[in-house]
Amino acid sequence: MTADQRHGAEIDPATGYETTGHDWNGIRELNTPFPRIVIWALALTFLYSMIAWILLPAWPIGRDFTRGVLGLDQRQIAMQGYAALERGRDDWMAPFAAGNLDALAADPALMARAMPAAQRLFADNCAACHGTHGTGGPGFPDLTDANWLWGGSPDTIAETLRVGINSGHPDTRVSQMPAFGRDGMLSREAVQAVTDYVLALPGSAADAQSAGAQVFAENCVACHGENGNGGLGTGAPSLVGARWIYGGDRAKVLATIHGGRQGVMPSWAGRLSAAEINLLAVYVARLGANNQHAEAP
Amino acid sequence: MIASLSINERQVGLMLTIGVAILGLIMLGAAKEGPMAVHGAMALALGIVLAFSLVGSLFDPDAPGGRAARYYDEPTRFGLMLTLIWGVVAMSVGVWVAALLYWPEATPLWPATSFGRLRPVHTTGVIFGFGGNALIATSLHVLQRTSRARLADSVSPWFVLIGYNLFCAWAVTGYLMGSTQSKEYAEAEWYADIWLVVVWVAYLVLYLRTLARRNEPHIYVANWYYLAFILVVAMLHIVNNIALPVSFAGARSFPVWSGVQDAMVQWWYGHNAVAFFLTAGFLGMLYYFLPVRAERPIWSYRLSIVSFWGIVFFYVWVGSHHLHYTALPYWVQTLGMTFSVMLLVPSWASAGNAIATLNGAWHKVRDDATLRFMFVAAVFYGLSTFEGSFLAIRPVNSLSHYTDWTVGHVHSGTLGWVAMIIFGAIYTLVPQLSGRTTMAWPKAIEWHFWLSIAGTLIYVVSMWNAGITQGLMWRTYDANGGLAYSFLESVMAMAPYYLLRTIGGALFLTGTVLCALNVRATMLATPVGAGASDRPLLTQPAE
Numbered sequence: 141m142t143a144d145q146r147h148g149a150e151i152d153p154a155t156g157y158e159t160t161g162h163d164w165n166g167i168r169e170l171n172t173p174f175p176r177i178v179i180w181a182l183a184l185t186f187l188y189s190m191i192a193w194i195l196l197p198a199w200p201i202g203r204d205f206t207r208g209v210l211g212l213d214q215r216q217i218a219m220q221g222y223a224a225l226e227r228g229r230d231d232w233m234a235p236f237a238a239g240n241l242d243a244l245a246a247d248p249a250l251m252a253r254a255m256p257a258a259q260r261l262f263a264d265n266c267a268a269c270h271g272t273h274g275t276g277g278p279g280f281p282d283l284t285d286a287n288w289l290w291g292g293s294p295d296t297i298a299e300t301l302r303v304g305i306n307s308g309h310p311d312t313r314v315s316q317m318p319a320f321g322r323d324g325m326l327s328r329e330a331v332q333a334v335t336d337y338v339l340a341l342p343g344s345a346a347d348a349q350s351a352g353a354q355v356f357a358e359n360c361v362a363c364h365g366e367n368g369n370g371g372l373g374t375g376a377p378s379l380v381g382a383r384w385i386y387g388g389d390r391a392k393v394l395a396t397i398h399g400g401r402q403g404v405m406p407s408w409a410g411r412l413s414a415a416e417i418n419l420l421a422v423y424v425a426r427l428g429a430n431n432q433h434a435e436a437p
Numbered sequence: 438m439i440a441s442l443s444i445n446e447r448q449v450g451l452m453l454t455i456g457v458a459i460l461g462l463i464m465l466g467a468a469k470e471g472p473m474a475v476h477g478a479m480a481l482a483l484g485i486v487l488a489f490s491l492v493g494s495l496f497d498p499d500a501p502g503g504r505a506a507r508y509y510d511e512p513t514r515f516g517l518m519l520t521l522i523w524g525v526v527a528m529s530v531g532v533w534v535a536a537l538l539y540w541p542e543a544t545p546l547w548p549a550t551s552f553g554r555l556r557p558v559h560t561t562g563v564i565f566g567f568g569g570n571a572l573i574a575t576s577l578h579v580l581q582r583t584s585r586a587r588l589a590d591s592v593s594p595w596f597v598l599i600g601y602n603l604f605c606a607w608a609v610t611g612y613l614m615g616s617t618q619s620k621e622y623a624e625a626e627w628y629a630d631i632w633l634v635v636v637w638v639a640y641l642v643l644y645l646r647t648l649a650r651r652n653e654p655h656i657y658v659a660n661w662y663y664l665a666f667i668l669v670v671a672m673l674h675i676v677n678n679i680a681l682p683v684s685f686a687g688a689r690s691f692p693v694w695s696g697v698q699d700a701m702v703q704w705w706y707g708h709n710a711v712a713f714f715l716t717a718g719f720l721g722m723l724y725y726f727l728p729v730r731a732e733r734p735i736w737s738y739r740l741s742i743v744s745f746w747g748i749v750f751f752y753v754w755v756g757s758h759h760l761h762y763t764a765l766p767y768w769v770q771t772l773g774m775t776f777s778v779m780l781l782v783p784s785w786a787s788a789g790n791a792i793a794t795l796n797g798a799w800h801k802v803r804d805d806a807t808l809r810f811m812f813v814a815a816v817f818y819g820l821s822t823f824e825g826s827f828l829a830i831r832p833v834n835s836l837s838h839y840t841d842w843t844v845g846h847v848h849s850g851t852l853g854w855v856a857m858i859i860f861g862a863i864y865t866l867v868p869q870l871s872g873r874t875t876m877a878w879p880k881a882i883e884w885h886f887w888l889s890i891a892g893t894l895i896y897v898v899s900m901w902n903a904g905i906t907q908g909l910m911w912r913t914y915d916a917n918g919g920l921a922y923s924f925l926e927s928v929m930a931m932a933p934y935y936l937l938r939t940i941g942g943a944l945f946l947t948g949t950v951l952c953a954l955n956v957r958a959t960m961l962a963t964p965v966g967a968g969a970s971d972r973p974l975l976t977q978p979a980e
Contacts (some may be wrong), residue, residue, distance in 0.1 A: 152734055154797025160738045164583040164657045165972050167728045169738035175789075178740065181782045182747075189775035197768035198775075205768040214767045228918035257919025264923045272925065 229257070236415040236422075241294035245422045258423035261416060265408070266424075274427045279403065281385050284427045287370065287378045289315070292428055296373075298421035302414075304407030305375060312407060315375025320359065321398030330355045335394045341368045342380045438595070439490060441511045443500045446592050451491040453596060457603075458484025464628065467686040472616035473628065476607045476688075483603060500591075506974050508581045512594035514870050514960070516574025517863060519602055520567055521953040524856075527562025528949055530555055532942040539935040549613045557612045557624045563851065564622060564714065566605045571859045572718040573598060573640065576663040578866060579725040580644060583660055584651030587974060593643045600636035604629055616688045620703050622710050623677050627690040630678040637671050652974075658741045662721030665749055669713040677706035697764045705756035712752035715850065716818075719858050720748075720787055723818075726862045727791055727811045731801055736793035740786050747783025751776050758829035761838060770831060777829030781822060788819035806886040811861035813890065817853025821846060836912070841934070842904025845897050852893040852945055860885065860952060867956050869971075872964030881955045885948040892945030896938050903934035 149161040149171070157170040193199065196208040226233075232253045235244055244250060263272055269280040276282035281289060290300045290313055303311045320326040326334070330351070337352025338360075360368070363376035370378035377385055385403070386396050408417055442450060461480025468474040534555050537544055544551060577594055581587060588594055608625035611617065617624040625633075644667060648660060680690040694702045728735055735741055757765060757773030792815050795802055802812050824846050828837050837843060864882055868875055876882060910927040914920060 152797075154733070155736075159734055162653075162655050162657075162738070164653055164655075165585070165729075166732075167583070167657065167725070168734040169741070170734045170736055172737035172739070174739045174743070175737070175786075178743070178782060178786050181785070182779070185779040185782055188778055192771055192775045196771045197766070198771045200768065205766070208771075212767065214762065214770075218762075225914070225918060228914075232917060253917045256915060257917060260920050260923040262923075263925050264920075267923070267925060 233415050233419070236418040238414065239418070241298065241418055241422055241425075244418075245294060245426065251422075251426075254419055255423060255426075258419045261412075261420055262423055265412065266420070269405075274424065276385070279386060281377070282383060283424050285383055286428060287383060288428075289370070289375045289377055291373050292425060294418070294421045294425040297424050298418050300405070301412075301417045301421060302407065302409045305405040306402055307404060307407040309407035309409060313375060315363075315403075317363075317376070317396070317401045319398065319400035322400070326355065326359065326397075331394065331397050334360070335390060335397055338368065338379050338393055338397075339388075339390060438511050438515060439494045440497070441500055441504070441509070442591055444495065446500075446590075447491050447495055449592050450595065451488055451495075453592070454484045454487035454491060456484070458488060460484075468688070469686075472611045472614045472626070472688040473686070475610065475614065476629070479606060479610070480603060483599075487599070505587060507587065508578075508971065508974065509588045509591060509594070510578065510870050512588075512598055513574045513578045513866070515595075516570050516577070516598050517867065517870075517956065518960075519598070520570040520574060520859065520863070521949070521956055523562055523566025523570060523605065524859075524949050525946070525953050527559055527566055528942070528946045530562060531559040532939060532946050534559055535935065535939040535942050539932065539939055548615060554612050554615060557617065558609045560622060561605065561608050561612070561624065564710070565608065566602075568715060568719075568851075568855055568859070569601060569605070570598070571862070572663070572666065572714075572722070573601060575722050575725075575862050575866065576644070576666075576718070579657075579659050579663065579721065580647050582971060583653065583657035583725065584648055585653050585972060585974060586647055586650040589643060589646035589650060593639050597636055597640045597643060600632070600639070604633045604636060607632070611688065618678070618680065618690065618692065620677065620692070620706075622707055623674070623703070626688045627678070627680050627682050628688070630674065630680075634671070634675060637667070637674070641667050641671065657725070658735070658745060659721040659724040661745050662717045662724065665745075666713050666718035666721065669709060669717070669749075669753075673706045673709050673713070677702055697760075700760055700763070701757065701765060701769070704759035705753075708756035708759060709752060711850070712748070712755075715855050716752075717748065719814075719855050722862050723791055723811065723815065723858050726858070726865050727808075727815070728794055730805070730808045730811060730861070730865050731795055731798040733794050733796070733798045736790050736796065740790045744783040744786040744790065748780070748787065751780035751783065755780060755829065758834065761829075761831050761834040774829050774831055777826050781826040784822035784826075785819055788815050788822070791815035791818075806882040807861055807864035809886055810857045810864065810889075813886075814854050814857035814861060817849060817857065817893070821850035821854055824849065836908040837904060840904035840907040840911075841900045841931070842908065845900025845904055848900065849893070849897045852889070852896060856945075856949075857889060857893075860889065863952065863956060867959050871959050871962065873959065873962065874965065876955050877958035877962045878955050881951050885951045885955070888944050888948035888951070892941045892943070892948065895941030895944065897941075899934040899937035899941065903931050903938075906930055906934075 149158050151158055152168075152170055155170060155172075157172050160169045160171045162169055193206070194208065195210045196212060197205055198208060199206045232250055235250065236254070262274070266274070270276050270283055271280075274283035281287075286292070288296075290296055290305070300313060303309045303313055305313045305315060318325060320334075321328065321331045333350065333352035334355040335352070337350060337356050340352075356368070357366075360379075363372065363374045364370055364379055365372055365376075368379035370376050370380075382388065384392070386392055386401060408420075412420070439447065439450075458481050461477045461482070461484055464477025465474050465481060466477070468477060534552055537552050537555075541552075548554065577588060604625070607629040611626060611629065612624060616626050618626060623630075644664065648656065648664075678692075679694070680692045682690040692699055724735065724741065754776035755773050757769045758777050759773075761770050761774070792812070795808075795812060798808070801808050803809075827833055828842070828846060864876060907927050907930075910922040910930060911924070913922060
């Protein structure tokens, strides 16, 4: 009896290889020679790794690590990449850092280069609240009409972007409509009356002798203007016409007067550069100018 | 299942179930409200139900005699049923959340049904519920056959299976209640993690005791893989889940790791969960069921040994490739990248060994959908390990990272490799466990195969397209040096791919449902032509 036979080794007819003689519930194994290609593949991948370890930061040594002959540092590479991108934009972006925005907006060649980037900047930072086309939505003002809470010139828009509204910025624009009903500043009847008055605006249509007109004159005109046209740069919107931030049906207007509104826009000063803020300001100013569905005050 | 236990074992089981009920009562009493109280109530209810069924059987006839001379297959059968239940439930949740990405407006208003809570229900349900139960169930079968020994005892397999599924149920119901550690694939909270350690140690002890009683001189390679799975998963699970509970009477906890160390520990865990849960364990399954079904010897004994040690050695280094271009130091990234590339060799050696084993049996691959499932699994194993090594190379990763390419890669591995090998094993095992030579509906296997292949390909190809599209849109600049696309545009560009992904997932789910029904029909069918595929057990000393 040979050693092979003793271990039950036999020749597999399909491959011609010997089995190892092991047998588990019918499973056997072929004693195939170790495939050369696996050794070559291991050698090749190891060579790749060796090269990478020599060139790049790779192995820890105590509190330090091998730096690699290329001396690469991923933070430095990233910063260099950003700097290179910025240099590529500099020729048209630099004027926005500190320039006369009205003059820049009047330069068609510059606008042709800047506005596509501004549109993406708007989509990435502003569209979540104001909509991809800047038309706003419940709670967020439409930027395409002629009604502005804080002014619609590029410079005032840039300032709004920089400091935000009711934000944490030290110079933030502040605009808080009080909760006239909830805080007991007006009686329930007065809130109802002024709601009816506001819904009936403009003044030519509303009853100037009504109780609502009285309440309006005493409580609302300071911010919203004598005729409710807004636009005083106080953050108070126009109450005239069909365009409403928080909804213009009776229940919504009533809710606004009862509970007040303190809309927030974040300050973008830390997140966007001065040039990017100015670029966006020009873009937003043009949104309104390019889309004149403004209503007569 | 109780009929297979001796009266003495039923008494031990009764003690254990009363223990679970008391544990549940303590959790309920300590927490009083919130996820931990609900989980306590679940354990209490489980303990009471099991205790009542055991008490009721204490005076029933004892276990049939001569069982020491037979393999113990009831736990495997039970585990396979749980596998399919989890598979159907968790894949349905997967299809639902995929649909939500296409129709986000369809999200119901309740917090429990939000995308963020349902997604981990899908991942935990498929990985741990579907995959984990399949691994435990098949490992118990393979262990006994390749050791030619009956399981070392009859109670602990039930403790392992029921305890493990209690963990899975705690995990997914916790997510629905908003309870999570926020660590991917390790979301379950601290008490569930501790419970899993207890269950897992019982599993390891059962495995080692049975292996020690083996009547074969050598330990078959499948057992090496299953053991690596059990041991390393225990190590990963414990290290990644070390956390300080805010209170022992509540579910919340904070991990002891912080910052970039936390990220590194998490992805050391996360990638080795892929390695030792989704790869090593399933390679064990492949190394047993593929040669059994093909009736062919393993092509190379040496290759199977070298691949095993290669996979075990290289995998533990590569987790850092999940953190390329982050705060993780560059040198750790380089090591992760290079070891990922070297890992390809033992991975492909395993896939090649499996495919070469089919030499001489290719006509069976053509005719037998069950074997074809296993062949396709080996092919997808090769494809996704290549893709994994490729994506681990830093510059490639700079394009693919954070995109749906990653999702496509994961599903090429989980649908194409893990699920396919599970289905191959199930279709091999279930007839045998039911005393039959074939499944109840043999034609349904063929349908299932093509549904799975179509679903996987549609899913994976649409995610490849989605991921590469996203990656390119995010890094494209226009002539003026500004970004060419806003992020929003890259989201909107995903719509067709997300729709296709949902369709692919639905096809795959349909196949799984078909499989579950087929298995149910087979288990209920009359035994026909009992297969004598097993060697008889060697006579054992009397228990």
